[in-house]
Amino acid sequence: MSSKLKGYAGRFLDVDLTGATLSDRVFDEETLRLYMGGTGIGSKLLYEEVPRDAAWNDPRNMVSIASGPLGGTAVGGSGTISIVTKGALTGGATSVQANGLIGAYMRFSGYDGVIVRGASSDWKYLVLKDGKAELRDASPILGLDTYETTDRLREMHGAKGREASVLSIGPSGENLARFAGVFVDHGHSASHNGPGAVLGSKKLKAIVAFRGGGRVDVHDPKKLTEVAQEMYKDVEYFRGTIGGVANMYRGAKGDLPIKNYMTYDWGASPEEVESFTEKSIRDRYQVERMPCWGCRLLHSTMMEVREGRYKCHVEEPEYEQMAAWGPVIGNSDVEAAMMLSGLTDRLGLENNEAGWLVGWVMECAEKGYLAESQLGFKTGWGDVEGAERILRMVSSREGFGDVLAEGVKRASEKVGGNAADCAIYTLKGNTPRGHDHRTRWSEMFDTCVSSTSTIETHMGAMSPQSQGPANPMLVSGEVARTKGLMQLEDSVGTCRFNTRMNAGKLAEAVSASTGWDMGAEEAWDVGRRAVNLLRAFNLESGIGPELDRPSTRYGSTPVNGPTAGVSIMPHWDEMLSNYYALMGWDERGIPRRETLERLGIGHVWAGIKGL
Numbered sequence: 001m002s003s004k005l006k007g008y009a010g011r012f013l014d015v016d017l018t019g020a021t022l023s024d025r026v027f028d029e030e031t032l033r034l035y036m037g038g039t040g041i042g043s044k045l046l047y048e049e050v051p052r053d054a055a056w057n058d059p060r061n062m063v064s065i066a067s068g069p070l071g072g073t074a075v076g077g078s079g080t081i082s083i084v085t086k087g088a089l090t091g092g093a094t095s096v097q098a099n100g101l102i103g104a105y106m107r108f109s110g111y112d113g114v115i116v117r118g119a120s121s122d123w124k125y126l127v128l129k130d131g132k133a134e135l136r137d138a139s140p141i142l143g144l145d146t147y148e149t150t151d152r153l154r155e156m157h158g159a160k161g162r163e164a165s166v167l168s169i170g171p172s173g174e175n176l177a178r179f180a181g182v183f184v185d186h187g188h189s190a191s192h193n194g195p196g197a198v199l200g201s202k203k204l205k206a207i208v209a210f211r212g213g214g215r216v217d218v219h220d221p222k223k224l225t226e227v228a229q230e231m232y233k234d235v236e237y238f239r240g241t242i243g244g245v246a247n248m249y250r251g252a253k254g255d256l257p258i259k260n261y262m263t264y265d266w267g268a269s270p271e272e273v274e275s276f277t278e279k280s281i282r283d284r285y286q287v288e289r290m291p292c293w294g295c296r297l298l299h300s301t302m303m304e305v306r307e308g309r310y311k312c313h314v315e316e317p318e319y320e321q322m323a324a325w326g327p328v329i330g331n332s333d334v335e336a337a338m339m340l341s342g343l344t345d346r347l348g349l350e351n352n353e354a355g356w357l358v359g360w361v362m363e364c365a366e367k368g369y370l371a372e373s374q375l376g377f378k379t380g381w382g383d384v385e386g387a388e389r390i391l392r393m394v395s396s397r398e399g400f401g402d403v404l405a406e407g408v409k410r411a412s413e414k415v416g417g418n419a420a421d422c423a424i425y426t427l428k429g430n431t432p433r434g435h436d437h438r439t440r441w442s443e444m445f446d447t448c449v450s451s452t453s454t455i456e457t458h459m460g461a462m463s464p465q466s467q468g469p470a471n472p473m474l475v476s477g478e479v480a481r482t483k484g485l486m487q488l489e490d491s492v493g494t495c496r497f498n499t500r501m502n503a504g505k506l507a508e509a510v511s512a513s514t515g516w517d518m519g520a521e522e523a524w525d526v527g528r529r530a531v532n533l534l535r536a537f538n539l540e541s542g543i544g545p546e547l548d549r550p551s552t553r554y555g556s557t558p559v560n561g562p563t564a565g566v567s568i569m570p571h572w573d574e575m576l577s578n579y580y581a582l583m584g585w586d587e588r589g590i591p592r593r594e595t596l597e598r599l600g601i602g603h604v605w606a607g608i609k610g611l
């Protein structure tokens with residue numbers, strides 16, 4: 001790459017843990033313009049360098065952890081990284097993001113990203129500081145939870161406050177729980193599909209990156225600041241997602257997930273519902289703001305339950321955490337939900353999978369599908385202490401926790417019988433985000449057709465008319481139309497709450513950063529390229545269109561509430577055909593040659609044409 005290219009630190013760090021070797025990896029300008037960074041570069045690396053027969057825990061698997069050309073700039077929330085790897089739940093691609101400071105600090109330390117491959121024989125952590133990288137012995141931090149790891153590493157390196165950013169795995173990742181995530185600066189998680197388990201299999205406990213004195217030169221700082229300010233004006237109203245449970249319950253659309261999709265009735269009193277509102281939570285528990293790099297929004301604060309059974313110090317839980325540890329498990333105590341949210345992050349588990357898992361265990365225990373002797377104790381709806389016990393068992397793989405640590409799909413198949421039909425997951429093996437998607441058809445459809453183990457599109461597909469059941473083809477059409485926007489966002493190194501995946505604005509910002517003259521369509525194609533690469537990677541790995549579906553319970557029909565008796569499933573095949581066609585894929589969901597060639601990735605055709 002030309003050293004004159006603005007907007008980039010100029011190199012990735014390639015870490016081979018097998019031989020404990022570190023080397024620089026430099027991409028030329030043409031490659032960076034096609035893939036940018038984050039998800040784009042990660043998808044290219046995954047497709048080109050990970051053998052299809054390599055399992056998630058095979059040393060030949062790779063983890064790409066990368067920022068992009070907006071990382072560490074004036075754009076709000078530009079400390080974000082995207083992680084791409086072959087995940088532990090689906091055995092296919094995953095692309096997940098965490099915010100915080102790490103993406104900015106990696107770049108200030110001289111690296112646009114880190115590529116991790118191989119596997120170490122003993123635990124290591126990686127230090128990035130002032131243009132240098134070093135692997136160190138991780139034994140002093142082994143067994144620590146994600147919060148403790150962050151604090152201990154900052155202390156060990158004499159970093160005060162925000163001088164260093166830490167990405168880590170918790171005990172769950174060390175013990176290879178399949179839905180272990182990666183956590184940044186305490187509670188920012190990149191977790192779907194087990195990237196923490198993959199890092200655990202490689203014995204990499206953490207990455208520390210320092211603020212130092214470095215910076216990334218951009219082409220036109222004034223213009224970039226102007227675009228960043230315009231973006232901020234569009235989102236300054238945002239106050240996080242923490243009040244989502246109360247909002248959705250009061251909205252009464254049927255999209256709040258209650259008792260593992262069993263009912264529309266949460267059973268919370270009006271006072272309990274009020275305690276889940278954003279205002280109530282902030283007034284009672286917020287203690288300190290902990291913004292990510294460059295972010296001015298009211299989000300990411302530290303919260304404290306100061307006394308009582310559920311005393312805890314947690315980073316502001318997201319809606320999905322409050323849903324998992326509230327209505328999904330039949331709990332209406334807000335402090336218990338906050339405690340379980342914090343515990344899940346500390347143990348290093350993916351929150352949604354954990355919530356669906358505990359909800360499934362509780363339903364099966366109540367119905368007698370799971371024997372008390374099997375689990376080791378009695379549990380049922382709203383059993384907060386039982387939920388805590390299950391999380392700890394999963395994290396340590398103790399007792400029946402060893403089965404549960406395999407994730408919802410595998411655990412339910414192992415228990416079998418009626419229990420198998422109660423589990424919420426996609427046939428690829430991942431679980432959805434924390435809503436009742438039976439009334440949010442676009443999200444259920446997108447979750448099931450996704451190649452990354454979580455939704456691939458957002459916002460556009462959430463428009464009211466696309467929520468079904470009025471027009472199923474509009475739902476699948478919207479999902480197809482908006483594909484690539486999220487992957488663009490995840491390739492530039494920013495937080496989607498700040499930039500809202502606005503391709504035009506992102507293109508302007510990237511142009512100001514790099515000096516390229518890039519329009520919205522060219523930028524959007526960066527995302528579409530990643531979508532097609534990940535789809536092809538999965539197809540070549542044996543993850544075919546027959547898995548673009550929900551499990552029995554996930555695709556079930558609501559028994560009460562506003563969409564009682566209405567199901568997406570009668571429309572599924574037609575929606576799928578519509579989606580494949582609009583994506584430029586054939587009737588089996590295989591990208592067509594002309595689609596790949598238009599995106600400049602015609603070489604992919606050789607890998608999928610014979611499928």
Ligand code: SF4
Pocket residue numbers: 076077078099100290291292293295296297299300495496497498
């Ligand atoms: S909106 Fe929240 S997650 Fe995004 S950058 Fe700001 S504080 Fe971080």
